[in-house]
Amino acid sequence: MIDRPQTPDRDEVLLAFQEACPRPTARDLIDWTRRYPQFAEDIRAHAAVARDWDARRDLPVEEPDETLLARAYSRALNVLYQAEATRVDNGDCFQDMLASRNMDVPALAREIGRDVRISRSVLADLVGGRMRAPVGRRFLDAVCRVLRITCERFYAALDLALAAPRVGLARSDAAPTANARSYEDAVRASDMSDSEIRYWLDED
Amino acid sequence: MDASTSEEPPPDTTDFAGWKRAAEQGLLPRFRPETIFAALQDLRFNTDSGLRNELARALSNRTYRLLWRRVGRNHPNGGQDIVDRVHLQVFEAAARPDSADGRGFRQAFVPRLEYRLKDAIAKEARERRIPDEEGARLQGKPQHGARQTADAAGTDPGPEEEAEAADGEDALPSKRAWDPTLLDGVCAAEQQIDVDRFLQAHIADDRKRLAFRLFMDGVPFKSTRSESIAEALGIDESTARQWIKEIKAHLKAQIGDLA
Numbered sequence: 001m002i003d004r005p006q007t008p009d010r011d012e013v014l015l016a017f018q019e020a021c022p023r024p025t026a027r028d029l030i031d032w033t034r035r036y037p038q039f040a041e042d043i044r045a046h047a048a049v050a051r052d053w054d055a056r057r058d059l060p061v062e063e064p065d066e067t068l069l070a071r072a073y074s075r076a077l078n079v080l081y082q083a084e085a086t087r088v089d090n091g092d093c094f095q096d097m098l099a100s101r102n103m104d105v106p107a108l109a110r111e112i113g114r115d116v117r118i119s120r121s122v123l124a125d126l127v128g129g130r131m132r133a134p135v136g137r138r139f140l141d142a143v144c145r146v147l148r149i150t151c152e153r154f155y156a157a158l159d160l161a162l163a164a165p166r167v168g169l170a171r172s173d174a175a176p177t178a179n180a181r182s183y184e185d186a187v188r189a190s191d192m193s194d195s196e197i198r199y200w201l202d203e204d
Numbered sequence: 205m206d207a208s209t210s211e212e213p214p215p216d217t218t219d220f221a222g223w224k225r226a227a228e229q230g231l232l233p234r235f236r237p238e239t240i241f242a243a244l245q246d247l248r249f250n251t252d253s254g255l256r257n258e259l260a261r262a263l264s265n266r267t268y269r270l271l272w273r274r275v276g277r278n279h280p281n282g283g284q285d286i287v288d289r290v291h292l293q294v295f296e297a298a299a300r301p302d303s304a305d306g307r308g309f310r311q312a313f314v315p316r317l318e319y320r321l322k323d324a325i326a327k328e329a330r331e332r333r334i335p336d337e338e339g340a341r342l343q344g345k346p347q348h349g350a351r352q353t354a355d356a357a358g359t360d361p362g363p364e365e366e367a368e369a370a371d372g373e374d375a376l377p378s379k380r381a382w383d384p385t386l387l388d389g390v391c392a393a394e395q396q397i398d399v400d401r402f403l404q405a406h407i408a409d410d411r412k413r414l415a416f417r418l419f420m421d422g423v424p425f426k427s428t429r430s431e432s433i434a435e436a437l438g439i440d441e442s443t444a445r446q447w448i449k450e451i452k453a454h455l456k457a458q459i460g461d462l463a
Binding site for chain 2: 011014015018019025026027029030033040041042044045046047048049050051052053055056061062063064068069072073075076077079080083084133134137151155158
């Protein structure tokens with residue numbers, strides 16, 4: 001049995017009960033409900049299910065059909081994409097984050113590049129919505145450290161930037177466009193040295 | 205390399221390129237669900253929706269199959285509502301890495317899934333339960349008769365308890381044999397009923413099913429010397445006896461239909 005903390009967590013107790021008593025007996029029920037009376041009803045309810053499952057262990061296994069699997073997958077995607085949309089809706093953009101810290105892209109580059117220089121062009125791509133996720137680990141950590149944000153907020157801001165990129169100068173023959181590229185491409189195309197590039201691509 | 209299976213280990217959960225390759229090679233179904241769950245979380249910021257969808261599909265199919273096999277068809281809608289609900293909980297947890305389930309599924313996926321499934325089944329059982337005044341009486345509420353006096357005072361059992369002991373109801377579980385009257389009415393040895401299947405199919409109340417399973421284990425209704433059905437389930441003895449009596453009558457009626 002688990003050591004009893006001052007305020008035992010329901011999940012911890014019931015998971016421990018599940019592991020300790022896969023086929024709960026009367027003695028198991030009495031011992032665990034005495035030890036955790038505040039969860040007695042739950043312990044008994046879970047025991048009932050466990051005994052039902054034990055009784056069915058030798059029965060043929062049923063499999064869900066493809067229609068059920070497809071519907072479940074569709075609902076799963078909805079959950080994941082809804083969560084992402086919520087994350088983006090609740091986020092700040094990079095411009096707001098910089099403005100609130102009285103910074104601009106050159107200042108951000110100086111702060112991030114204190115130990116190893118980072119090209120302003122890479123940061124300009126990030127802030128301007130011209131960089132796709134994922135980014136390098138060191139880069140992510142550095143930006144989050146300087147801006148004092150979580151990686152969740154970083155990627156929410158990146159999604160916002162991608163959704164509303166800052167386009168280049170207008171051309172006489174075409175509307176201005178913003179072409180997003182990968183983090184790796186942005187780093188390799190910059191004016192950084194080979195060692196700086198290896199550093200920011202987490203290759204050393 | 206996994207020595208026991210000689211299979212290639214999964215990529216690190218943050219290795220986008222590795223998971224992309226694994227998905228293209230059709231390897232996802234081989235990996236443990238914890239690993240796929242962790243990769244789905246750790247790569248959630250990746251804008252490559254193709255990989256995310258493949259990870260989600262692999263996890264979704266694995267989860268749904270695990271749940272479907274566990275849930276009996278004796279629930280409303282054949283158990284599909286319960287399966288759907290718990291299946292969604294997995295993906296809500298994947299989207300919230302800091303939640304208890306978001307951490308728990310990464311560590312031990314199947315135990316956590318079974319735990320959440322038990323919660324869902326228990327919740328449905330509570331909601332379906334028809335209020336039963338006798339069955340709802342909990343231990344500790346005032347009772348009447350010699351039984352309480354003997355229990356409370358810790359004295360030697362009075363005449364009623366001695367009579368019960370003589371019936372064998374209060375016998376130690378190891379000495380209690382299978383109740384032969386249970387199958388009274390079975391006209392031939394070959395006409396045996398799977399009691400467990402009967403319970404699943406005909407006894408909707410999970411507490412009553414558990415009581416009857418303990419009864420089949422040989423546990424007495426009430427005892428001052430060992431465990432009892434009453435104490436295990438937090439009900440009084442008369443409720444325990446009534447439940448078993450009801451189920452036995454129902455079982456005998458079923459046997460009668462088949463005779």
